[in-house]
Amino acid sequence: MTETPVLDISNLTVDLPPGADRPKAVEGVGFDVRPHEIVCLVGESGSGKSVIAQTVMGLLPKTLKPSAGKVMLQGEDVLTAGAARLRELRCTRMSMIFQEPMTALNPVMTCGDQIDEVLRTHTQHDEAERRRRIRAILAQVRLPEPDRMIAAYPHQLSGGQRQRIMIAMALVLEPALLIADEPTTALDVTTQAQILELIKEIQRSHATGVLFITHDFGVVAEISHRVAVMQWGRLVEFGPTREVLSRPQHAYTRMLISSVPSMTPRVRSRRADAALVLETKTLGKTYISGGWLGRPTTVRAAEQVSVEVRRGETLGIVGESGSGKSTVARCIARLIEPSDGAILLGGSEIAHMGTGALRPHRRRIQIVFQDPYRSLNPRRTVGESIIEGPTNYGMARAAAFARARELMQLVKLDPLSLDRYPHQFSGGQRQRICIARALAMEPELLIADEAVSALDVSVQAQVLALLDEIRRKLELAMLFITHDLRVAAQVCDRVAVMHQGRVVEYGEAAEIFTRPGHDYTKALLAAAPGRSWEFGAFQGA
């Protein structure tokens, strides 16, 4: 490839305002994107990858200032371009798609009008020509029924369709550079696979160079030609994807890649005769809304869910968003009351117990939530949060605090930091605190509801290791809710695959991952990005 790069960044430095955690958001970064090429910019949160995208697009917040370096877009330095010139360049020469298509699209404008706006701003075409182009681009991004799409408002489309509209908007003027900032992070895995396929296809048929920002090495392995790895504002490694993934030079890259959970399920020995902790029988939850004046709408969030978890065993419930997996978890934790079926907890039926009768059973099931930033009350010290449960059941405060200190050690945090507030901890640390809070109740069943989904891959690996260690030490039964098949493969002994409220496949993890029976499971496994790549199996190491 001798073509001149569409984007050539050299020695880029962006200053952070004084008082930030580090002086530079991005320091001395240089790489290039050629036509017909997808370059992945990968790194954990706070590594500065989005700052680079914003710098190129001229979208940096006013508090961040590029202080050195060049960003050449087809030979033109965008750092020195004025606001008017940048406005001309956007969409015509460079475009960007964002993470969350629902918020990136204007909810009160039809999709057709939003694409039309791009054309009206940058071209002199008459209405008929603009229409023709909109239809052409919608066909290119594989959206069916262009007329319906043109007339539709964003909320009437699915997440995948919305992202396709975004891509259509970005590509309608055939820019030389497309920047995609985590465009599939908010999407389900099967939708993600389709969008990745679309981006690959477009990049093949157009000369577009793509700068793809992601935190997911699966996606990197799936689509990129070259990959740039960022850590704390610095570029630590840049090279052809296969080269970097199989022979990483930098220690950080090696650590990052080794943290990616493998798709090959881990075989673990366990006792088949262990005591049954939880059993659900034809569990179902139906939501009925409206109905006061209008016709009631019924949503079956979960139906006919029958699973069991034994002591020391982890059951994974996997599925995409809306599959009902969280509903099942919340029913079992009795945060909501199931509409039908039974939940047997060590022999007691808790599905329809009233508040009073349920109280002694509450402590036997504990739950760790997805969002570590919202699962701790920001106004209370973490110590207060941990002892809340035990003191509810009559433990003296002093004893509860002593226990909290032990638990902090168990989750590998400083026991002396109990009097600190949640905002003083990082996301991974907060998740450890939530685990400590759950363990303070000495539960028999621990539910992890997407407990590692919001964490960076290296932190995720640590929290998963911690959960596994705790499960073994305390012989806990664990219910692990996740959308991430890689995580499920590593953590679960048995797996229930949920789709549209029903369990479509249920069995040993090893069996399901190697020989899936149901079509949906097959589709799910096939959609997992980078499934053919064994991360961490480095060559020449």
Place this chain on the structure above:
Amino acid sequence: MTIVADRILDPAADAAAARVRPGALARLARSPSVLVGAVIIFFMVAVALLAPLLGTVDPARIDPTYRNKLPMSERTITMASGAKETRTYLMGTDSLGRDVYSRVVYGARISLVVGVGVAAISVAIGLVIGLVSGYIRWLDGIVMRFMDGMMAIPGILLAIALVSVWGAGLATVVIAIVVPEIPRVVRLVRSVVLTIREEPYVEAAISVGTPTPLILIRHVLPNTIAPLIVQGTYICAFAILVEAILSFLGIGIPPQIPTWGNIMAEGRTLFRVFPHNILFPGVFLALTVLAVNMLGDGLRDTLDPRMSKRV
């Protein structure tokens, strides 16, 4: 699942959050509108508390021989002992010969008591109803429809009805203003509760067996404080105004008790000739309401995170 790693785990944000943020009080002191509002209110409170020491005479004393005098008029009185005393009527006298200055100063007491009293009572009652209504789903519909009904009662009409039943008085006025204000507080509290109820930390509290009243007090209530303080100041300003209106219309506090509304009502008939009867209480009323509103605006800007995010 739509929670995204990037936004959630931002070490920069962590570090920023870990730094000691300036306390709410320090931030408040930096807001000019809070400062100005607080100074004026402090002045009014001082005036009300120190009324007997401010050189006032009995605000109810009628002097038929010295009616409708202009501000700053002086009068020399010969005491029974023969000693002479010169008295200055700073704000003149009204049509019954009462000292307007004394009446305005004493009137501050009623206005402030009504303002603070109405705000405190309606916030307290509204908070409890709002917490319960927002948190307990099945009660919500019933309580809110009842509140909608209460909101439909016009305050002035209610005041007329109450006065005709119980007679005029401070309690009647306070109740008449409190009743239509409660639903507004309830709605505000309920809206906060509805969002906080879904927070994972509340669900975590449920799953560790915290009883509902404790959840409300520990985890939900603290989130309502900031918006309530702001709402409370607006209610206070509104109540001061409404009290003046009711008194002016003659359906509030009895006319012999000096309130700013009563003084203005009394001065209404001779307004063209002697505008001072309305001017002075009017200025005090306007200043107080302005100060309370400024304080409220400033509090909202500093306490409401949505407003402070605006750069």
